[in-house]
Amino acid sequence: SLTKIDKWFLNKMKNIIEYYNVLEEAGSSMTAQQLLQAKRIGFSDKQIGSAAKITELAVRTLRKEMGILPFVKQIDTVAGEWPAATNYLYLTYNANENDIDFPGGYTIVVGSGVYRIGSSVEFDWCAVGCLRELRNLGKPTIMINYNPETVSTDYDMCDRLYFEEISFEVVMDIYELEHSEGIILSMGGQLPNNIAMDLHRQQA
Structure with a gap:
């Protein structure tokens, strides 16, 4: 009131705070079930590391050792009327199987994310130009971006599109x-550049 x-x-906020406290108490000795539950709630590796007083990379290593990996699902663009066959994809830990296969050979182009001062439509056009040139070279492409108001997130711009x-x-x-x-990374502006060294x- x-x-x-x-x-x-x-x-919902109370649930997040309470589970953050659980992670703080568990620290680096957290169990696989605790880590999986944290990922299913929506905690990032960095947030889990902050709670457990360990690095993001340490959480990632622990997660992979425990076999806790995200699944790839397709966004249902037809409201369940028939099986979705789009290239709109996202990662989730609330699943049991992937919706797609992974044949390899794709080149990833990272977009600019949300529009902000200094990172706007010009970077979207750079990403689109890059995708088109890769397609001309016969290379299959993956786009990672999360702004639906961009050309780079149009369904026909790339072979696979991750809204992430x-x-x-x-x-x-x-x-x-x-x-x-x-x-x-160079087509997306500041956000991709921030993670370049990591x-x-x-060796990515």
Whole structure:
């Protein structure tokens, strides 16, 4: 009654805070079930690391050792009327199988994410130009971006489109799942550049 915020939202916030406390208590000795539950709730590796007082990379290593990996699902653009066959994809831990196969050989182009000052439509056009040139060279492409108001997120611009945040964790997960040939970061502006060295250290 004090905040006028609906109790549904307050309960969701309470769940997040309570599980953050669980991760703080567990620290680096957290169990596989605790880590999986954290990922299913929506915690990033960086957030889990912050709670457990370990690095993001340590969480990633622990997660992979425990076999906790995201699944790739297709966005249903036809409201379940018939099986979806789109190239709109996303990562989730709330699944049991992938919707697609991973033949490898794709080149990843990372977009600019949300529009902001200094990172706007010009970077979207750079990404589109890059995708088109790769297609002209006969190379299959993957686009990672999460702004639906861009040309680079049109369904026919690339072979696979991941609507995902641009972070080290997400880009690295997609790179490893897809057995990609490489990642092009220079078309997306500041966000991709921020994770360039982290990806380089992992030999991506």
